[in-house]
Amino acid sequence: xxxxxxxxxxxxxxxxxxxxxxxxxxxxxxxxxxxxxxxxxxxxxxxxxxxxxxxxxxxxxxxxxxxxxxxxxxxxxxxxxxx
Numbered sequence: 001x002x003x004x005x006x007x008x009x010x011x012x013x014x015x016x017x018x019x020x021x022x023x024x025x026x027x028x029x030x031x032x033x034x035x036x037x038x039x040x041x042x043x044x045x046x047x048x049x050x051x052x053x054x055x056x057x058x059x060x061x062x063x064x065x066x067x068x069x070x071x072x073x074x075x076x077x078x079x080x081x082x083x
Contacts, residue, residue, distance in 0.1 A: 041067055 048060035
C-alpha cells in the first residue's frame with residue numbers, strides 16, 4: 001500500500017514565501033523610484049502606523065519618530081504640526 005497525499009491549494013509556508021517575494025518587489029520598486037534616506041525612513045514610519053498589531057506599531061513608531069522629528073524638536077517654536 002502506498003499512501004499518496006494530495007494537497008489542494010497552497011500550504012501556509014508557500015503563502016508566506018509568496019508574500020515575502022511580493023514585499024521584496026515593492027521595496028525594489030521604491031528604491032528604483034529614487035528616494036532619500038529621510039524619505040525611506042518616513043515611508044517605513046507611515047507603513048508602521050498602518051499596522052494592525054498595536055505592539056509592533058508602537059515599537060516601530062517610537063523608534064522612528066525621534067529620527068524623523070529631531071529637527072523639529074530643536075526648532076520648535078509653535079505647536080503647529082507641519083509633517
